[in-house]
Amino acid sequence: MKIAFFDTKPYDKPGFEKYGAVYGIKFKFFESMLNEDTVELAKGADAVCVFVNDSVNAAVIDKLHEMGVGIVALRCAGYNNVDLKHAFGKVHVVHVPVYSAYAVAEHAMALLLTSIRRIHKAYIRTRDFNFSLNGLTGFDLHGKTIGIIGAGKIGRVMANICRGFGMHVIAYDKYPSGEDIEFVELDQLLKNSDIISLHCPLTKDTYHLIDEKRINKMKKGVVILNTSRGALIDAEALLAGIKARQVGAACLDVYEEESDVFFNDNSGHILDDDTLARLISMPNVIVTSHQAFLTNEALENIAEITTENLLEFQKSGMCKNELCYHCGKDEKCKAERMKKCF
Ligand code: NAI
Numbered sequence: 397m398k399i400a401f402f403d404t405k406p407y408d409k410p411g412f413e414k415y416g417a418v419y420g421i422k423f424k425f426f427e428s429m430l431n432e433d434t435v436e437l438a439k440g441a442d443a444v445c446v447f448v449n450d451s452v453n454a455a456v457i458d459k460l461h462e463m464g465v466g467i468v469a470l471r472c473a474g475y476n477n478v479d480l481k482h483a484f485g486k487v488h489v490v491h492v493p494v495y496s497a498y499a500v501a502e503h504a505m506a507l508l509l510t511s512i513r514r515i516h517k518a519y520i521r522t523r524d525f526n527f528s529l530n531g532l533t534g535f536d537l538h539g540k541t542i543g544i545i546g547a548g549k550i551g552r553v554m555a556n557i558c559r560g561f562g563m564h565v566i567a568y569d570k571y572p573s574g575e576d577i578e579f580v581e582l583d584q585l586l587k588n589s590d591i592i593s594l595h596c597p598l599t600k601d602t603y604h605l606i607d608e609k610r611i612n613k614m615k616k617g618v619v620i621l622n623t624s625r626g627a628l629i630d631a632e633a634l635l636a637g638i639k640a641r642q643v644g645a646a647c648l649d650v651y652e653e654e655s656d657v658f659f660n661d662n663s664g665h666i667l668d669d670d671t672l673a674r675l676i677s678m679p680n681v682i683v684t685s686h687q688a689f690l691t692n693e694a695l696e697n698i699a700e701i702t703t704e705n706l707l708e709f710q711k712s713g714m715c716k717n718e719l720c721y722h723c724g725k726d727e728k729c730k731a732e733r734m735k736k737c738f
Contacts, residue, residue: 397420397421397422397442397443397706397707397710398422398424398440398441398442398443399416399421399422399423399424399441399442399443399444399445399469399706400424400426400437400438400441400443400444400445400465401423401424401425401426401444401445402426402428402429402430402434402437402444402445402446402447402450403426403427403428403429403430403446403447403449403450403659404425404426404427405659407690407695408425408471408695408699409425410695411695411696411698411699411700412445412699412702412703414699415699415700415702415703416703418703419703419706419707421703421706421707423445424441429449429450429451429655430444430446430450430451430452430456431450431451431453431456432451432453432455432456432459435456435459435460435463436459436463438460438463438465439463440463441465442465442466442467442710443465443466443467443468443469443706443709444460444465444467444468444469445469445470445471445702446468446469446470446471446477447470447471447472448472448474448477448686449477449654449655449658449659450477451477451655452468452477452478452479452483452489453479453482454479454482457479457482457483457486457487458482458486460486460487461486461487465487466487466488466709467487467488467489467490467706467709468483468487468488468489468490469490469491469702469705469706470489470490470491470492470702470719471492471698471699471702472491472492472689472698473491473492473493473494473495474597474598474624474625475489475491475719476597476598476599476625476627478719480719480720480721481721483721484720484721484722484728484729484737484738485738488709488715488718488737488738489718489719489720490702490705490706490709490715490717490718490719491705491717491719492697492698492701492702492705492717493717494549494697495689495694495697495698495701496689496691496693496694496697497549497550497552497553498553498691498693499688499689499690499691499693499694500550500553500595500623500688500689501550501551501553501554501557501623502553502557503623503649503684503687503688504550504554504593504621504623504647504649504688505554505557505558507621507623507647507649507682507684508537508591508593508619508621508647509537510647510682511619511645511647511680511682512534512535512537512619512645513532513534514531514532514533514534516682517531517532517679518532537558537561537562537563537591538561538562538563539562539563539564540563540564540590540591541563541564541565541566541588541589541590541591542554542555542558542563542564542565542566542589542590542591542592542593543566543567543568543580543585543586543588543589543591543592543593544565544566544567544568544577544593544595545567545568545569545582545585545592545593545594545595545596545605546568546569546594546595546596546597546624547567547568547569547572547574547577547579547595548569548595548596550595550623550624551567551569551593551595551596552576552577554593554595555567555577563591565577565578566578566579566580566584566585566588566589567579567580567585568580568581568582568584568585569596570596570601582610583613586610586613586614587613587614587615588615589614589615589618590615590617590618590619591618591619591620591621592606592614592618592619592620592621593621593622593623594606594620594621594622594623594624594628594629595623595624596624596628597624597625598624598625598627598628602628603627603628604627604628604629604630604633605628605629606620606622606628606629606630606633606634607630607633608630608633608636608637611633611634611636611637611642611643612637612642614642614643616641616642616644617641617642617643617644618642618643618644619643619644619645619646619647620634620643620645620646620647621646621647622646622647622648622649622650623649623650623688624650625650626648626650626651626652626653626654627652628650629648629652631651631652631653631671631672631675632671634646634675635671635674635675638675638678638680638681644680645680645681645682646675646678646680646681646682647681647682648675648681648682648683648684649683649684649685649686649687649688650686651672651675651683653669653671653672654685654686656668656669657669657672658685658686659685659686701717705717712735712736713736714731714735714736714737718731718737720737720738722737723737
């Protein structure tokens, strides 16, 4: 099998080279992201392997189909960058549903602690032999309420971590399940949480879930964590909330317009995105560059599961990690009858 691997970073290669050698899969690594301009690079490949900011829109799908590329293998869990409806009948789409919920939840907690204990400020000070503590006062997490939006795999790991700190955990989920977490309505969560952490997927429903109206329903001084997807938050509204002192701090591992800037070294360049530049300039905002997934364990799992997804497809024409627009919803998907979606 030949795989065109887009948006390659140095940390991607070792795992994929290792599993590629084991399973006889040949990865051709490209630094470019997949989009209408770069899709031709996939000519001659059986599949493309893509990440969160590659664009698998209708035009790209049509071109892949025309070139005989049959599979889009996402090396991530989220798939909001893929037009699944358009892909049906043309290219199969597979993803890595779980690789390390711990990686993401632990990063969310790392951001929270860094922010509220001002570690990012203290680190810079002591490197400059400035040992003053003025302005570094934080607050205890113990006894505080965290509201988790999206109590799935990552949200639940985050809940457990927070319980370890003696926090009160509440959650809102569109599809609440299980009794191990206290579910509340969204408005109740917004009103009662000292900290709000986003762990739901980006869908039509959740686009700008955190907007001006909802920010104004939050507790004054709320800390907002987003390690899920940038467009869950209306960044302009967040900036306004920070300026108005309604939002006490924000920790963002994702940003709506991240695809143009994240993952790349832009130092020495002028940042065109004024909203991002203004957010980064705030003393109470921490931005990391979609880094939450980046642990050795997660990278290993991503490479292993993606390679297995491709192998499964090669062997049987189907895969348990296929994302199908029609699955379980209507007659168009043949998975029930033929053990494959189309
Ligand atoms: P999951 O599918 O286990 O959990 C998502 C939860 O959100 C589910 O319980 C679901 O019912 C809930 N949900 C769906 N629609 C909702 C809505 N409208 N309102 C409230 N809740 C809703 O997914 P998992 O593995 O926990 O991942 C969550 C998200 O984390 C992913 O969608 C992805 O966007 C993001 N992620 C970010 C990474 C990073 O490096 N920053 C890495 C991996 C995932």
